[in-house]
Amino acid sequence: MSAVLAVTRREVRAAVRSSWLAGYAIIFTALALTLAFLGERNLGDVGFENFSRTTASLLNLCLLLAPLVALLLGSGAIAGERDRGTLTYLLAQPIDRWELLLGKYAGVSLAIGLATLLGFGAAGLWIALMTSSMAAGTYLLFVALVLLLILAMTGLGLIASVLSATRVQALGIALLVWAVAVLFFDLVLIGMVSATSLGGGGLLAALLLNPIEIARVLAIIHLEPDLQVLGPFGSYLLERLGTGGATAVLVAGLLAWIAAPVAVAAWLFEGGRD
């Protein structure tokens, strides 16, 4: 296990030195603060919003940006070493392939997670100081949700990384996955609902196919407990599963999206010996 930790530390050190991660942290912090400040303006009074409103404003932004960064950095984990010609050197050390992969995954996830926490933490602290209305629990829950989503999407990026001969190829696959998950999935789902008699159960099953949608619905469940914002699907969730049951199903789905890609990437990487 010490080999995994050594690779993890090395990845975090490399990520801290990379301009990518610093840029991501700065953008996240700036956007969190900007959204909080400008949100109140729409209501006619310029000032800082409380945590719940800020959380809602940040939801869509985070579900676009965090998966993109996780996919891109995850896709570079192995393909980047392969591109630089350093993968053989790493594998020539007393380390198993799965240990290298797990260390890379943990390092990249940890680095993105720390950058995310830095951005949200700074914004959260500032907002807490500027407003008397506190809903910090919801805010922290949302941050935790984004961290889980980062773990899932980094794993998907890792699969792209293992499958690709070059960094550019891995980036291409990662961008395609991001576009499908973020941009096209909703459209396909809407089309399916219109064209078929996809009920609440079918919709839930379809939703579990996309970790970003799982995170979105989980966030909404805890931001708007009456689930009215989800329409008939929300009613279905409440009637059939209740808030607790729906949360359990969706969290299980998200955890599966964290574990499965890492396992698949490890399996593919082991097979890549050929």
Added chain:
Amino acid sequence: MDAPLVQVERVSRRYGARAVLDSVSFAAHEGEVLALLGANGAGKTTLLKCLLGVIAFEGDVRIAGLPVATRGKDARRLIGYVPQLPSLPEDDRCEEALAFVAELRGAPPREIDRVLETVQLGAQRRQRIGELSGGMRQRLATAAALLGDPRLLLLDEPTASLDAESRAEFEALLARLRGAGKTVLLSTHALDRLEGMVTRALVLHEGALAFDGTFAELTKRAGGRRYVININGHQPDAILRALGELGVGSDRVERAPTTWADVARAIAPRRDREQQP
């Protein structure tokens, strides 16, 4: 005789229909320094990757009795590997890169000082790798390979990308390692500088082991010692005629373009030239 440290039995490796290695077998004992020779594409690097167990292959490779196919991690603890191209992160300081490799190899941190002194890079300990010369980087890679005191060193064309001065420094380091009793397998396609450095030569030709013997046997089989004489500007026709009168026909004379290595040798300080064979 002791059991061999390296045992290679009928190792083959194919890329599609093309055999890059074709049933290669040899053994190496503790303390031997072997040159793995062959033209570019002969299969040298592929064979080293098989020894490290980082690619799949047919046949059997054992390091100190450990099969690399199934116990690769344990076998690699016994192997230090120096790749042809620099593979340590340029942003790292020397000590950071070595600390990472030391952790992977289970070597205590105090070994970092020892290996840096061995390769004479103690003064560069806190320097970033990107600031080192090519020769220094290759010595640093050797320092990393020495962490954990491995019984076998695999060096993949370690001097291929070095200038004359760096190559000489690296060769001096290799001589010290040989003196320390390390077992070394050195891949190269430069035959001319190996005499006195290696105890045995293996020649790969199109993936097959074409020769396994001493360096003296190899040079004898290749038709004796070869000399390269630069006769630019010295009436080549007259010299070639004179050679012909001595019985050295044109079939034994080859015209070769001047390489950067030749230029470097020509402009090297006089003292260095005199040290060269």
